[in-house]
Amino acid sequence: MGISIELEVNGASVSKEVEPRLLLAHLLREELGLTGTKIGCDTSQCGSCTILLDGQAVKSCTVLAVQADGGEITTIEGLANGEYHPVQQAFWDNHGLQCGFCTPGMIISCVDLLGTNPQPSEDEIRHGLEGNLCRCTGYHNIVRAVQDAAETMNG
Amino acid sequence: MAGESNGAGVFGSSIRRREDPELITGRAKYTDDLQLPNTAYCTILRSDYAHAKINSIDASEAEALDGVIAVYTASDIADSGVPGGIPVGWLLPDMKIPEHFMLAKDTTRYVGDGVAIVVAEDQYTAHDALDLIYVDYDPRDGIADPKKATESGAPLVHDEAPNNIAFDWEIGDKEMTDAAFANAAHVASLDIVNNRLIPNAMEPRAALADYNNITGELTLYMTTQNPHIHRLLMSLASLGLPEHKIRVIAPEVGGGFGSKIHHYADEAIAAWASMQTGRPVKWTATRTETYLTDAHGRDHVTHAEMAMDENGRFTGLRVDTYAAMGAYLSTFAPAVPTYLYGTLMSGEYDLPAIYCHVYGVFTHTVPVDAYRGAGRPEATFVVERIVDEAARVSGIDPAEIRRRNFVAPDNFPYQTQVALAYDSGNYEGALDKALAEIGYDDFRSEQAAAREQGKYLGIGLSTYIEACGLAPSAVVGSLGAQAGQWESAVVRVHATGKVTVYSGCSGHGQGHETTFAQIVASALGVPYEDIDVIEGDSGVMPHGWGTYGSRSAATGGSAIASAAEKVVDKARTIAAHLLEAAEEDLEFENGNFFVKGSPDQTQSLPDVALQAYLAHNLPKGIEPALEATSFYDPENFVFPFGTHIAVVEVCADTGHVELQRYLAVDDVGNVINPMIVDGQVHGGIAQGVGQSLYETAVYDEGANLLSGTMLDYAVPKAHFLPSFETDRTVTPCPHNPLGVKGVGEAGTIASPAAVVNAVVDALSPFGVAHIDMPVTSEKVWNAINN
Amino acid sequence: MYPSKFDYHRPSSVQEAVQILSSNPDAKILAGGHSLIPVMKLRLAAPAALVDIGRIDALQGISRSNGSLRIGACVTYHEIANSADVQAAAPALAEAAGQIGDRQVRYRGTIGGNLSHADPASDLPAAALALGATLHVTGPGGSRSVSASDFFVDLMMTALQPDEILTGVEVPVAQSGTGSAYVKWEHPASGYALCGAAAVVTRGASGSCTGASLCFNGVSSTAVAATAVAASLVGSDLSDATIESAVGDLSIPDATGDMFASAGYRQELAKVMGARALSTARDRA
Secondary structure, eight states: OOEEEEEEETTEEEEEEEOTTOBHHHIIIIISOOTTSOOOOSSSOSOTTEEEETTEEEEGGGSBGGGGTTOEEEOGGGSOSSSOOHHHHHHHHTTOOSSOSSHHHHHHHHHHHHHHOSSOOHHHHHHHTTTOOOSSSTTHHHHHHHHHHHHHHHO | OTTSSOGGGGTTSOOOOTTHHHHHTTOOOBGGGOOOTTOEEEEEEEOSSSSEEEEEEEOHHHHHSTTEEEEEEHHHHHHTTOOOBOOOSBOOTTOOOOOOBSSOSSEEOSTTOEEEEEEESSHHHHHHHHTTOEEEEEEOOOOOOTTGGGSTTOOOSSTTSGGGEEEEEEEEOHHHHHHHHHTOSEEEEEEEEEOOBOOOOSSOOEEEEEEETTTTEEEEEEOOSOHHHHHHHIIIIIIOOOGGGEEEEOOBOOOOTTTTTSOOHHHHHHHHHHHHHSSOEEEEOOHHHHHHHSOBBOOEEEEEEEEEOTTSOEEEEEEEEEEEEESSOOTTGGGTTTTTTGGGTTTTBOOSOEEEEEEEEEOSSSOBOOOTTTTHHHHHHHHHHHHHHHHHHHTOOHHHHHHHHBOOGGGOSEEOTTSOEEOOOOHHHHHHHHHHHHTHHHHHHHHHHHHHTTOEEEEEEEEEEOOBSOOOHHHHHHTTBSSOOOEEEEEEEOTTSOEEEEESOOOSSSOHHHHHHHHHHHHHOOOGGGEEEEOSBTTTSOOOOOSOTTOIIIIIIHHHHHHHHHHHHHHHHHHHHHHTSOGGGEEEETTEEEETTEEEEEEEHHHHHHHHHHOSSOOTTOOSSEEEEEEEOOSSOBOOEEEEEEEEEEOTTTOOEEEEEEEEEEEOBSOSOHHHHHHHHHHHHHHHHHHHHTOOOOBOTTOOBSSOSTTTSOOOOGGGOOOOEEEEOOOOOSSSTTOBOOOTTHHHHHHHHHHHHHHHHHTGGGTOOOOOSSOOHHHHHHHHHO | OOOOOOEEEOOSSHHHHHHHHHHOTTEEEESSOTTHHHHHHTTSOOOSEEEEOTTOGGGOOEEEETTEEEEETTOBHHHHHTOHHHHHHOHHHHHHHHTSSOHHHHHHOBHHHHHHHTOTTSSHHHHHHHTTOEEEEEETTEEEEEEHHHHEEETTEESOOTTOEEEEEEEEOOOTTEEEEEEEEEOTTTOOEEEEEEEEEEEOTTSOEEEEEEEEESSSSSOEEOHHHHHHHTTSOOOHHHHHHHHHTOOOTTOOOOSSSOHHHHHHHHHHHHHHHHHHHHHHO
16 A cells, blocks of 8 residues: 655655555665665664654664655755765764764754754753764764864854 | 864865765764665564574564565575675684574574564555564573673573673783782772663664675675774675675764674675665664664673782782673674783783783674773773772872882883783873862862762772774784775865775764875875765775774774875886986975975976876886875784763762763874864763763573663763863874874773772762662662661 | 554544544544554554544643643654653653664654653653643543553553553743652663663752652563652752662662563662662753
């Protein structure tokens, strides 16, 4: 049984007929070719699949595509046009990534975090990222990156 | 950004990584991101039982499901005529080597052992079909504890391995060590469990196999740290395809930490399924599947004893270890608790007598193999814990007892009692720096004052050494490796002076494209931007051995330096010809050749390159083009060392351990890119802290994996960790062209002991001598209250 | 990672949802999906149909009237944690909601889904219990109200009938002299509570305690009230020493353990978390 859904993904309108069980993460990756969004676990822990749905950071592996019907989605591919988003730039400048697999989800979470708390303390940053796992950096330079991005964005 | 283009000075500077723009924008393609037309999807049915006979498999319902292309079992693989094996690549004397096939034939030996394969039109259907395969199992008893597995009456994993012993290995001098204990003034003794870990690279393993049944060529995109090793083993042991007909490509790889070294059944199954169906076949592990199939790490049960004289000088170390191998011998598993473990038992210490005995033990668990550090974290934990216990029983301060026993700076090269010859070191230098930066003396008074108020602070030292960049190949081979450990590089200067570098290493987060270009920019004096680095494709570069064991800078980097030197030598000959000068009269600076004293008349490297390619006017006997290949076989291991210090506060009410500070002073030799080196240290520390406080793979008595999902296994989160303090001393490696050592594993090797030593120090008012990892709040609470 | 097939319904009213549930015995309600979808991905649950109530207006919103707060079943943890009304009226509930999962989970997970799922290690049940929440339920026969103390029956079992929907939660607004708090000790992997303590205390004009409630989740198969400890505090001065001594006698029946924290240790944690929750609630009273 296919269900018709309409979404706005990175500014473009998308209409799709989907199986009810299709996860939003799979819609993005397999049907729309937006493979920047990663899948790193199957228990909603790792946060690699984090995207913005109607402006809020959500784990796209834990949302059915049909639940997102009518929603506005921003993935890592749509975060910035041409230029880097200040959070992307800060991750690069501060060596906030190594293997890069958690990075798209991590960056989206950081964008959300700074949207709700423009000047977070180190403790607030660390707690704010509890839904995103990174196995490479020990989070040290991710924290630096968020601090740097906050400074730029508050510029 | 400043500093990113000035050729010669680029070695040693913190250039931002050139890998990052694709990664931060989501453009980089990992294996599961790749799409080929007409791809089919493969899933693998796995045993729910730790140990069972397979009576029969009924796949008829699955086969009938719409969208299912085929269901295969072990007999299908056997009937196809491929070898179908999963081999071990390190042989020890008298080791039991059970047969290991791509699917279990008639017995499953761990939860997760592959039983059947589904190939379907899409992932959802491929998973649906797994629920429709009915296996009639005859369950048997299983065992997971490596020590109990050797006791009589324990369930056998393989009939041919009595008492489940895969190998019985020793190093050192037993008699001399026993004599040291007979004459000891003090003896420290500990029972230590080194907890089993699940690697958890953030990218789950995956493979996309594309077999062309017209040409007989297989292209295999996979999550690998070493494409050439996988090509070799796919050819020889699993698929039987000629090696030159297999191309293994590592696209972007999302971390490995050892787990993507090994040759597993799953990627071979995807390739075999592509050979059967004539279609591209993709297999992607779910996270839960990685917990059941990625080789785990550690899992040792050890008794260790240190003998001392009356002055706290170490006179002998005796270590007895039961090391789990799991159900089968994984690729390099036998080396991990032996040559990567027993050989490290001297630590940083001048130890006159050492004896280390290891049983490698089969258990009904997923195989255990190299995980970040591989043997060296286990050894360092034993040594640094027993040294702290020695300090405790002898009443000597932990820093002082280390100082008394260090190999002195003027005592290098130092031959240990366990085979390794340390080439260089300055252990007291790193210790002094670390103690000063942490404020050791002040801490002791702060600690005493805090205790008065019921606050329990602790400090823990780990003065570690490690051996990485395994080498040379002949030595590694004599120890049992069925692999070389040299590394390859091609440095190709194009006609326009631009450079492409090919390395046999295969990075997966380490930043090789940046650091290797830094090496070449400095060696050739060409702008950093003019150099590209390519890795990870067995169809493109010469054979290489990949990236693991902190080897890439020391072996791969040295190979690149050596190839670059050959390029400069050839260019010098051509430049001399063009300048009508004698070669020995030429200087080479910042990419320009000139006659000594006449710097205005130059031939730049691009000038020479163009002439080399035009080949209109080359000196006699010089071949056209400008490139060189190196196969660099190092003459020794490299020996990074340092001092790590952890400071903790223990909450007596809950047992919670708060890691307040973590300081690392590492000596990794010359540093190519300080920012990247610091990043490696941070990540290594986090994994070691994870082992010491949070992570543990738990099997129950019947060998069922209890920590089977990410809901149960605690990968450290950001708020579990403090910011880290890092510093360095620099003692260059004396035997490689760059003076570099390795840094990928140092943090993981050093940190578990630092953290546990700190906790034990905090709990010293309660008379606590040891707590096993992970040091959970419950264990601490029990130690305080019982 | 790949749920089994199911039929999908998206009713626009509670009545319609109840009708669909009544005619589909194997259907499950989908609200935020953050309890249900994870178990479906692992194929630990495979409902034949999902009834998505996420777009029913009547299940949204937080309103305050007649001394109580009414929170729609589909209100998210994020909304609750950040609602000034909830923070003022029932701080324990805001604190509990703010500690569930992580940022991303809190944007999607809902109070109705959480309480209906009745995971003993989740954070809201103890807070609902301690605050004396009333749960509003609608089924084919109409609507009814269930007190939190009657709602949580056993491990992941509630007083809800299969064809009933939790529509909203009503929490009394804290009167002057009343304070509440939620304190949690979390599992390092899942983030669920190894022990979570919710406390509500009321102080009379003299400062002495006139009412107390102390509830836990994470310790046994369902959220539980430590009634004896709470009763022993009534009439006391609520000093740290008094609280300490009161929780010293705490014993939670049928405490459960797992590989990360044994039953005995959870009992000990409950004493510490209980004391912390009580003293914070006291300071707010």
